[in-house]
Amino acid sequence: MANLKVNIGNLEFKNPVLTASGTFGFGLEFDDFIDVSALGGIIVKGTTALPREGNPYPRMAETSSGMINAVGLQNKGVEHFIDIIYPLIKGYNTHVIVNVNGSTIEDYIAVTEKLVALEKIPAIELNISCPNVKEGGMAFGTSCASSSAVTAAIRKVWPRTLIVKLSPNVTSIAEIAKSVEAEGADAVSLVNTFLSMAINAETRRPVLSTITGGLSGPCIKPIALRMVWQVAQAVKIPVIGLGGIMDATDAIEFLLAGATAVQVGTANFIDPTTAVRIVEGIEEYLMRHNMEDVGQVIGGLGK
């Protein structure tokens, strides 16, 4: 059987397939459908220092081959995560990674410092790219200076693997990636959703309560793929690719572009078994191409 193991920072993943934050709940929502432990890792819902109600309904607009969401980081806060959720999910035999959010650098630090005590959280994903909150989120991820500042601050308080999730809503995502790499990020994940909008022509009103939201799904895949390819060439740290991955072929394309691992996001809403099927599909691909190690695919784009 081919080797599917990959390393990000000091952390070994049993396979390169993770689930994207905000699309997989806490894993528990998927227990009826799959063995969550078969995945390389899960990245749980974005967590903030204090509970957040998120944005008013309507929060979602369907588009051709995708969807726009404006959830706005609804979550019950880091203390609820530690007291209630963590005991339920720490038994998963896979890496449970927390997506950390904040409006200020102090907020990000507050969440991270509390997570340090949880030994079954081997990594955090610093979300500097949420497009649906008024303060913080994407505001941090759209300039090199603020991306660096928040990464440096978290690097000081988080001793384990640190992934920084980047926004595609920038002029040069490679420059942002380099700036967080310089501050000690162990990996970057990209892309978060694209700032977008939907209008109801009949009512002549915006579809979303927030007017704009984040576009995800297969419609963004070609752009995400291009950005992953650019970033993989610009940095030395591993890149985790995401954006519209629906099946194993999509995942392989991201690996070829230079991603060490992938995240499955919106596809989880259509078919809750997608991520597990992608693990199987990657294995099948390696066999079909007589490869013994997934490392032979990573960055293996021919010219």
Added chain:
Amino acid sequence: MKKTMLDMRVIRNKRLNPDHFLLELASPKPVSGIRPGQFAEVLVENSPTTFLRRPFSIHFVNEEEKSVELYIKRAGEGTRTLGYLEEGDFVNVILPLGNGFALPSSGKVLLIGGGCGVAPLLYLAKEAHSNHIDCDILIGGKDKDQISESERYSRYGRLHVMTEDGSCGEIGLVTQHPVVQRINDFSAIYCCGPEPMMKAVANMTRNSGVPVYVSLENTMACGIGACLCCVVNTNKGNVCVCTDGPVFKSDVLSNW
């Protein structure tokens, strides 16, 4: 019944009226344990503009035949595409989802359905009947075209029909029907239909102490509580219609 994703075979796709059709799907596995008011998420293939699954209330469950019925309104491209399914076609379905209706252990209940909102009430009426709970069923629509399957509802309780133009049953809105004026006779009211109708029923019963359970329909992506898109504001804050609902006691809903 555990949430399951199934490839289900179309055994009937029947046009009930210009707006609605009945899709009966055979399951490869037993379908026992589905509660009235739960719903299914159906994958729509061959419709390029339909990306997400479509949620539908489960209209009826035939446990022996291992089939479920969905009562579907043609609302857009996705539902129109489902309307073209033929006997023998397969559709991918996730079910059963959501909390469903809870019936009292005894007493009388009133079921009120408007338009497509009748969808979850037929199976609820059957469940009430099986549990020896006396059941009044009030269904309403714009005109006689929107009233279907009267004989099926009549098997499980006293059926009252009302249409806005009087072309079937009595004339007017369901909230004007005499049975709704007798709210204190009932242990609980179950309501599904347009939001203004459900709000009106909730308002009329506000001071009676009779609980009103409403089934909500919000735009959904996942149906399993992962995406947090379908929220409704309640006395506990924003909660998912797909997992905390779709059935809510009306007095927990904010601004109702």
